[in-house]
Amino acid sequence: MTFFIILSLIYFHDSSQTICIYAAGPIAGLRMLSLTACREEPYIACKGNPACKIRCAPDTALFLLCLGFVPLPGKEEELRRYLFFILLTVSSAVSNGSEMEVSLAGVPYLENFNGFLGTYETLPVGCFVSLDSSNLLTATNTDFHGIHAGGVTAGGCYAWNVGRNDYALGYQPTDSEFTPGFFLVVVSNATKVVVQELDVSYDVFCLNNADRSSSLDFEISCDGKFYSRLTGLVFVSGQLRDDSGSWVRSARSCHIVFPKPVAVGNCIWLRWLGNDAGGASSRDEYGIDNLRIILHHKGGTVISIR
Numbered sequence: 001m002t003f004f005i006i007l008s009l010i011y012f013h014d015s016s017q018t019i020c021i022y023a024a025g026p027i028a029g030l031r032m033l034s035l036t037a038c039r040e041e042p043y044i045a046c047k048g049n050p051a052c053k054i055r056c057a058p059d060t061a062l063f064l065l066c067l068g069f070v071p072l073p074g075k076e077e078e079l080r081r082y083l084f085f086i087l088l089t090v091s092s093a094v095s096n097g098s099e100m101e102v103s104l105a106g107v108p109y110l111e112n113f114n115g116f117l118g119t120y121e122t123l124p125v126g127c128f129v130s131l132d133s134s135n136l137l138t139a140t141n142t143d144f145h146g147i148h149a150g151g152v153t154a155g156g157c158y159a160w161n162v163g164r165n166d167y168a169l170g171y172q173p174t175d176s177e178f179t180p181g182f183f184l185v186v187v188s189n190a191t192k193v194v195v196q197e198l199d200v201s202y203d204v205f206c207l208n209n210a211d212r213s214s215s216l217d218f219e220i221s222c223d224g225k226f227y228s229r230l231t232g233l234v235f236v237s238g239q240l241r242d243d244s245g246s247w248v249r250s251a252r253s254c255h256i257v258f259p260k261p262v263a264v265g266n267c268i269w270l271r272w273l274g275n276d277a278g279g280a281s282s283r284d285e286y287g288i289d290n291l292r293i294i295l296h297h298k299g300g301t302v303i304s305i306r
């Protein structure tokens with residue numbers, strides 16, 4: 001039996017990039033056992049998977065540890081040949097059309113948006129924004145305004161700095177933007193089991209610095225077309241402004257049982273729909289952060305028939 005270890009360090013220096021890692025080749029026992037990165041989201045781990053895709057923010061490094069073994073004697077030459085098929089391919093950002101892949105059931109997947117820098121390119125994988133509640137913003141839109149501590153006037157999408165470089169995916173709504181509009185996260189069931197239940201939690205951060213109130217509704221869909229609203233999770237900002245200038249966090253969480261199991265490879269769409277909720281004049285600034293998702297496979301009763 002021959003063991004091997006490959007250690008790689010890949011540094012992303014400019015724009016956000018997606019890396020595709022393929023451990024290919026018909027070698028029994030070839031496994032990607034461990035894959036860790038600079039960012040703490042566990043969904044980048046692809047233990048045991050032959051291939052995976054990871055999004056890395058600028059100025060971050062990816063640490064890749066690949067362990068494997070060839071269980072049969074006399075296969076060393078084959079191993080040497082196929083090690084070259086462990087390809088590390090760095091491609092340009094592919095945010096549009098991508099999904100946040102959840103490959104393990106029962107394990108929390110976190111997105112803290114701290115890699116989001118208020119640009120299209122740094123949107124997390126599977127994350128989209130719409131300013132008119134129908135079209136998704138693209139790389140050519142000029143509605144991304146970077147990082148800001150709040151107190152802006154220009155409508156658009158921001159990385160709100162709600163703490164010490166703790167960013168939230170946010171928006172400054174206006175008459176023509178985000179009233180309504182939405183944030184969208186597309187989650188792919190990349191587990192090997194059907195998913196029957198889902199835990200979701202997230203924080204809404206709000207800077208109530210204007211005399212309107214705005215709402216943020218949470219909705220879920222299993223086809224990307226028809227959304228169910230979880231009315232108990234709605235966030236509504238205070239109407240009369242608070243001049244303290246502080247960001248206020250409101251936690252939200254729910255447990256969802258799907259009417260039909262989500263098949264392997266299918267997606268779940270999570271949407272936060274923003275809109276006006278009252279008042280006049282300017283609008284508050286708000287956004288979402290600390291998204292946590294757990295997909296659950298609930299085994300049914302096994303009936304033995306003889």
Ligand SMILES: [Ca+2]
Binds near residue numbers: 151
């Ligand atoms: Ca403002």
Ligand SMILES: [Ca+2]
Binds near residue numbers: 166167290
């Ligand atoms: Ca954050």
Ligand SMILES: [Ca+2]
Binds near residue numbers: 238
């Ligand atoms: Ca207000």
